[in-house]
Amino acid sequence: MRHAREARPAECCGLLLGSATTVAETIRTPNATDDPNRFFIEPQAHIEARREARGRNLEVVGFYHSHPHSPPEPSTTDLTEASYPDHLYLIVSPATDPARIRLFRLVGGRFLEVPFLAVP
Numbered sequence: 265m266r267h268a269r270e271a272r273p274a275e276c277c278g279l280l281l282g283s284a285t286t287v288a289e290t291i292r293t294p295n296a297t298d299d300p301n302r303f304f305i306e307p308q309a310h311i312e313a314r315r316e317a318r319g320r321n322l323e324v325v326g327f328y329h330s331h332p333h334s335p336p337e338p339s340t341t342d343l344t345e346a347s348y349p350d351h352l353y354l355i356v357s358p359a360t361d362p363a364r365i366r367l368f369r370l371v372g373g374r375f376l377e378v379p380f381l382a383v384p
């Protein structure tokens with residue numbers, strides 16, 4: 265959420281690290297597109313984040329990005345560009361107060377919403 269607010273009006277993006285049932289932490293990555301309505305995780309940062317995760321016995325379980333001006337609803341582009349089956353895709357919308365977060369899993373080429381519980 266902090267990353268999403270800082271990146272506005274651009275979209276932010278990053279990786280979700282954890283295990284099968286828990287997202288333990290996030291790693292920020294640069295958004296490698298100038299289009300304020302898209303995100304593209306910078307490839308080198310993606311590789312380094314995966315290495316860092318492995319070094320700490322965490323897995324990359326998914327990705328996050330923000331929708332600075334719209335609800336946390338996956339866009340057609342989000343689905344088209346989602347290329348990691350069974351990974352989680354978290355969307356943050358800092359435009360509303362309280363901000364909204366939704367979590368999806370890419371299954372069979374579709375996003376299925378995943379209920380989650382946020383713990384401090």
Ligand SMILES: [Zn+2]
Pocket residue numbers: 329330331337338339342355
């Ligand atoms: Zn999106």
